[in-house]
Amino acid sequence: MARVITRSVLSLVLAAFVGSMIVFGLLRSIGGNVAHVILGQYATPGALEALQEELGLNAPWYVQYFSWLGGVFTGDLGTSYSARFDIFDEILRRLGPTTLLAFGSLLISIPAALALGTYSAIQVKKLRGGVIDVASQIGIAIPAFWAGLIMVLVFGIRLGWFPTGGYISPFEDLVEAVKGLVLPTLALSLGITSVLTRYVRSAMLDVMGEDFIRTAMAKGRTRRGAARVHGVRNASVSLVTVGTLQLGALMAGTVVIENVFVIPGIGRLLVTSVLGREVIVVQSLILVILLMILVMNFLMDIAYVLIDPRIRDSQGGKAVA
Amino acid sequence: MLDERARSRPPVWRRVLRLPLPLIIGGALVGSFLFIALLSYVWTPHDPLKLVVADRLLPPGSDRYVFGTDKFGRDVLSQLMAGARNSLYVSLLSTFVAIVVGALLGLLTAGAGPFWRNVLSRLIDVGVALPGILIALVLATSTGPGNQAAIVAITFWFIPIAARVTIGPARQILALDYVEAAYAYGRTKWYVLLHHVTPNIAPLLIVLGSVMFAAAILIEAALAFLGIGAQPPTASWGRLLQESQPLLEAAPTLMFFPGVAIVLTVLGFNLLGDGLRTILDPQQASRSGLI
Numbered sequence: 001m002a003r004v005i006t007r008s009v010l011s012l013v014l015a016a017f018v019g020s021m022i023v024f025g026l027l028r029s030i031g032g033n034v035a036h037v038i039l040g041q042y043a044t045p046g047a048l049e050a051l052q053e054e055l056g057l058n059a060p061w062y063v064q065y066f067s068w069l070g071g072v073f074t075g076d077l078g079t080s081y082s083a084r085f086d087i088f089d090e091i092l093r094r095l096g097p098t099t100l101l102a103f104g105s106l107l108i109s110i111p112a113a114l115a116l117g118t119y120s121a122i123q124v125k126k127l128r129g130g131v132i133d134v135a136s137q138i139g140i141a142i143p144a145f146w147a148g149l150i151m152v153l154v155f156g157i158r159l160g161w162f163p164t165g166g167y168i169s170p171f172e173d174l175v176e177a178v179k180g181l182v183l184p185t186l187a188l189s190l191g192i193t194s195v196l197t198r199y200v201r202s203a204m205l206d207v208m209g210e211d212f213i214r215t216a217m218a219k220g221r222t223r224r225g226a227a228r229v230h231g232v233r234n235a236s237v238s239l240v241t242v243g244t245l246q247l248g249a250l251m252a253g254t255v256v257i258e259n260v261f262v263i264p265g266i267g268r269l270l271v272t273s274v275l276g277r278e279v280i281v282v283q284s285l286i287l288v289i290l291l292m293i294l295v296m297n298f299l300m301d302i303a304y305v306l307i308d309p310r311i312r313d314s315q316g317g318k319a320v321a
Numbered sequence: 322m323l324d325e326r327a328r329s330r331p332p333v334w335r336r337v338l339r340l341p342l343p344l345i346i347g348g349a350l351v352g353s354f355l356f357i358a359l360l361s362y363v364w365t366p367h368d369p370l371k372l373v374v375a376d377r378l379l380p381p382g383s384d385r386y387v388f389g390t391d392k393f394g395r396d397v398l399s400q401l402m403a404g405a406r407n408s409l410y411v412s413l414l415s416t417f418v419a420i421v422v423g424a425l426l427g428l429l430t431a432g433a434g435p436f437w438r439n440v441l442s443r444l445i446d447v448g449v450a451l452p453g454i455l456i457a458l459v460l461a462t463s464t465g466p467g468n469q470a471a472i473v474a475i476t477f478w479f480i481p482i483a484a485r486v487t488i489g490p491a492r493q494i495l496a497l498d499y500v501e502a503a504y505a506y507g508r509t510k511w512y513v514l515l516h517h518v519t520p521n522i523a524p525l526l527i528v529l530g531s532v533m534f535a536a537a538i539l540i541e542a543a544l545a546f547l548g549i550g551a552q553p554p555t556a557s558w559g560r561l562l563q564e565s566q567p568l569l570e571a572a573p574t575l576m577f578f579p580g581v582a583i584v585l586t587v588l589g590f591n592l593l594g595d596g597l598r599t600i601l602d603p604q605q606a607s608r609s610g611l612i
Contacts, residue, residue, distance in 0.1 A: 018447070023455075026456070027459055037462070037463055137591065137592070138588060141583070141588040142580075142583075142584050143539055143543060143580070143583055144543075146576075146580035146583065149565070149569065149580070150576070150580070152569060153573055153576065157570050248452030248453065248454065251454070251455075252453075252454035252543070255454065255547075256546065259546075260566070270458060271458075271547050274462045274466075282458065282459065282462045286458065286459065290452070290455065
């Protein structure tokens, strides 16, 4: 187990390093001169010169890259050009809402997909199974922001059960904070739950054809019991694999949903910074989102090992070549 | 003899009904989408951009405006049709380029020697792992918002995926006997890749294209909704939804129609992909009765 964790941590650090290089490289190579992008095409040479000096753009690229990377650890990522906020402090302030939203919908999506997918696989020839199948197909086609708008209209404006937007920290008022997060989290979970449900369903259908299910049934288990005891665990392994591939979509959804519900998180700042051409801010925000994806990936790696004893034993017990 | 064959074959509608259900529904939805998008080039009920202040915020079913009007008095139906056109334009261009470039990259990787195959494969894996939305946002920061940013972003997002999907099947085919025979006959590697491998993976690429098209429509709408994609006055489903948000209470139908259009179109392309997978996959094909 310890070995697996060490390996996951190492690959997390490596991936974060490579990711930071790609983000830096893309922004510098595609965008061209950073000062030019920030100031727009009508900037005077004097202003360009001054901004280049301020942002340290005259130094060679590797000096710029490592001073940016160093800033991640020392807490100095510079200042936003037009809004003049300290980028590091601002990111810290906005990390809370985004984390709650992303992890919250992951916590809803995975169990929901497991339950729905298993159920529709067991009921594959019946109407109820078919309904889930069709519903998940439609769920994939619904854009998260449209789901959000409908929920705001129905549960926020018409019924008045939940606030239509905004964010309250759970440290201030726990009840109001949870109430505010219900609609955005559900809107975000809809698409991911639908995708995962389809994977669980087909994984379960595969598993139910395996010999060990027949053996379990021969030993007196019902089909449903065999599915619950042996099937779900096996299907969970493929759910975790597919789940890690959905993390990018989850963060993309978070960015959109924060903008629908006016939640002051990373995603909202990212969109305003992109529209304001704040290259320096965008660079750090994208790194933060990448790090969040990697951390969730890491947690899923751990879950993988916990679910599947074959991996646990082969890597934890005996030495791996 | 021709007569005999014509008589023994069931009528067309019967053969269509024997196709898998997802293919029929998906085909119908995609067909309507394409028809509406193309029709909007030559005809819309009103000029989608014409402002008629006197007819502001009319409800659906009003005289002359089937789906009502927006806050500037523009006809919603016409805007939806023009939005279909924009979705078609952005998604078609980005999906097509991504599949052509991605498949070529995949073929190149599959056909390369062990060293380059490993290097290219790893690079493609990194590309697949990178969250596409982040690349899209990076691009939009540098190039500025607009349809162009959306097209470039979706294309770059899809290229590694198309390459990844191509590599495996292409390598399987390269290991077959007739490929060796072709080499023995003196064919070059690129000849084999283009004349023997490509036709065999074409069904796969068609299915991939349908599924990617669905994803591209969703991404285009999301980028336009965030203000990063299509800019005013270009009509786009995502932008219509963005404009509808402040009027959610006063005119909820403005939010309703563009969303339904997105869902039906995306659903259509996904179902079409599923259906094509069933009939193009030789093992399941015999059951469909088409081939």
